[in-house]
Amino acid sequence: MTTILGAGAFGTALAVALSGTGPVTLWGRRLPEARETTRLPGVTLPEAVRLTDDLAAALTGAERVIIALPAQALRGFLALHGDDLDGRWLINTAKGIDLETGESPSTLILRACPKARVAALTGPSFAADIARGQPTALTLASTAPGLEGLQHALSTPVLRLYRSDDLRGAELGGALKNVIAIAAGVAIGAGYGDSARAAVITRGFAEMVRLATRLGARPETLSGLSGLGDLVLTSTSALSRNFRYGKSLGEGVPFDSGVTVEGAATARATSVLARDKGIAMPIANAVAALAQGSASVAQTMETLMTRPLKEE
Ligand SMILES: NC(=O)C1=CN([C@@H]2O[C@H](COP(=O)(O)OP(=O)(O)OC[C@H]3O[C@@H](n4cnc5c(N)ncnc54)[C@H](O)[C@@H]3O)[C@@H](O)[C@H]2O)C=CC1
Ligand SMILES: O=C(CO)COP(=O)(O)O
Numbered sequence: 001m002t003t004i005l006g007a008g009a010f011g012t013a014l015a016v017a018l019s020g021t022g023p024v025t026l027w028g029r030r031l032p033e034a035r036e037t038t039r040l041p042g043v044t045l046p047e048a049v050r051l052t053d054d055l056a057a058a059l060t061g062a063e064r065v066i067i068a069l070p071a072q073a074l075r076g077f078l079a080l081h082g083d084d085l086d087g088r089w090l091i092n093t094a095k096g097i098d099l100e101t102g103e104s105p106s107t108l109i110l111r112a113c114p115k116a117r118v119a120a121l122t123g124p125s126f127a128a129d130i131a132r133g134q135p136t137a138l139t140l141a142s143t144a145p146g147l148e149g150l151q152h153a154l155s156t157p158v159l160r161l162y163r164s165d166d167l168r169g170a171e172l173g174g175a176l177k178n179v180i181a182i183a184a185g186v187a188i189g190a191g192y193g194d195s196a197r198a199a200v201i202t203r204g205f206a207e208m209v210r211l212a213t214r215l216g217a218r219p220e221t222l223s224g225l226s227g228l229g230d231l232v233l234t235s236t237s238a239l240s241r242n243f244r245y246g247k248s249l250g251e252g253v254p255f256d257s258g259v260t261v262e263g264a265a266t267a268r269a270t271s272v273l274a275r276d277k278g279i280a281m282p283i284a285n286a287v288a289a290l291a292q293g294s295a296s297v298a299q300t301m302e303t304l305m306t307r308p309l310k311e312e
Contacts, residue, residue, distance in 0.1 A: 169227070
């Protein structure tokens, strides 16, 4: 049995996608009365999905638990419920770095649940696309035994999972692409144009690879679905919340604070990690400064463009 924790956009989309694979339970702390969610307009959960706000009931008999919560909510959630989750497959979907500790979601999960097998499900996949049954390819990464079995259990004819043992690389790619997607949004919002966006994507990708490999990721993982694939999707689509947030920063207009924008906190966490490791990440630093309101878009662009000239 598969249980999904978090009845937001992604948890709901996965519940729809997996509803044909066997019993699926979707847990949310506040459930809508109808089988519809404002986070995914137009999507109705199939009756086959059990919907509950009772965590103990949701976990009873669950062989695998997909955790579809925002990255910054995960540590607090695990502190409350880690013991109840332990001892089974725990599959993280959060794309972020914990601001307080600088740790990846899987590190937080393993610390709270030492007997669990931890995996990350990540890659280019808008919840709306998954919920509508559009063909999607994702990375399922874990260093735990039995990954192939999990890959089969979570794949469907339209949800194609590639497995990887580079958990660190897969998670870092997913987290860091959100930061660069914000920068791409800023470039468009500020009217700098598509050429500037292409430069941001490419130089941002170089930053992603630099930091992730320094933290133990394999470079080829960063070039895969979970890194470059998701970076391209989120930096070029107005469906991306990170891109839209960046665009509003570039335009100088307010953004709805109720929308989940993982890249804002993750930019700050990334800046700290990069400084500690001595890695140059000017674009991530710029996003951190913009998200904190400590620099203007014009100042940020000038800082980026007047850095000493260097080899590519
Ligand atoms: N929406 C998308 O297209 C995709 C999202 N993701 C990732 O999945 C993660 C979740 O994103 P979404 O579902 O889109 O966000 P969302 O904002 O739509 O939903 C988040 C859900 O988490 C719940 N939540 C927040 N804090 C909680 C807590 N402390 N305890 C229990 N529940 C809590 C909220 O009530 C909400 O239902 C993010 O890291 C995101 O990057 C990954 C792939 C695609
Ligand atoms: O990660 C995503 C698609 O792969 C979703 O991106 P946003 O969180 O920017 O909407």
